[in-house]
Amino acid sequence: MNQIPLSWFARPAAEAAADLIGCRLLVDGIGGLIVEAEAYDRSDPASHSFSGPTRRNASMFGPPGHAYVYRSYGLHWCMNIVCEVGSAVLVRALAPTAGLDVMAARRRTTAPRLLCAGPGRVCQALAITGAHDGRPLDRAPFRLLARDEPVAVVSGPRIGITRGAETPWRFLLAGSRFASRPLPRTKPS
Numbered sequence: 001m002n003q004i005p006l007s008w009f010a011r012p013a014a015e016a017a018a019d020l021i022g023c024r025l026l027v028d029g030i031g032g033l034i035v036e037a038e039a040y041d042r043s044d045p046a047s048h049s050f051s052g053p054t055r056r057n058a059s060m061f062g063p064p065g066h067a068y069v070y071r072s073y074g075l076h077w078c079m080n081i082v083c084e085v086g087s088a089v090l091v092r093a094l095a096p097t098a099g100l101d102v103m104a105a106r107r108r109t110t111a112p113r114l115l116c117a118g119p120g121r122v123c124q125a126l127a128i129t130g131a132h133d134g135r136p137l138d139r140a141p142f143r144l145l146a147r148d149e150p151v152a153v154v155s156g157p158r159i160g161i162t163r164g165a166e167t168p169w170r171f172l173l174a175g176s177r178f179a180s181r182p183l184p185r186t187k188p189s
Helices: 013-020 100-107 119-126
Strands: 024-027 030-040 067-072 076-082 088-098 142-145 153-156 170-173
Touching (some): 013 030, 013 088, 030 119, 076 119
Antiparallel strands (some): 024 030, 030 170, 067 076, 153 170
16 A cells, blocks of 8 residues: 555545545554545535634645644544645544554443544544644654555435535445444435
8 A cells, every 4th residue: 555645635625535435544553444534625614614714724724635633522633634725534434453452442442343433533543633733644643545456435415514414525435334324324216
């Protein structure tokens, strides 16, 4: 697997989010396969960048391929990867593959399914904090590695938001048991 260059992210977040599924994210050697990601862009009412730059979202207006890390509801760290100006991809879930014992200690659970199923859990398991905000993903402590084979990606509405939730910019590795939540079932027409 090859390190993904920062320039790979200089494009629409929805494209990058779909293409991140199946890539490997490691922080100090701890991490796994990205199995769920959500895209947000500047025209999106659910995006932190929708109202323009602030101190909190400054990294979203910075260079592509850098981390945008913020606190969600003052409780959990969440990590995004910056794409085009004002857009980013939220890393929602990983299939843990490296450092499971370290993740289990950080998360206080040994259930593999619960280690990285949700953006707050990902950050806790990988020890991502506000200190990582604005840092490039092509340098330590990060390693972001390209897929080594094609994967089946499915998409649907985003979760955990009230505005723009219907936008189908939530991408998942088809059939992964490590996603934070399954996609809603579609009603037959």
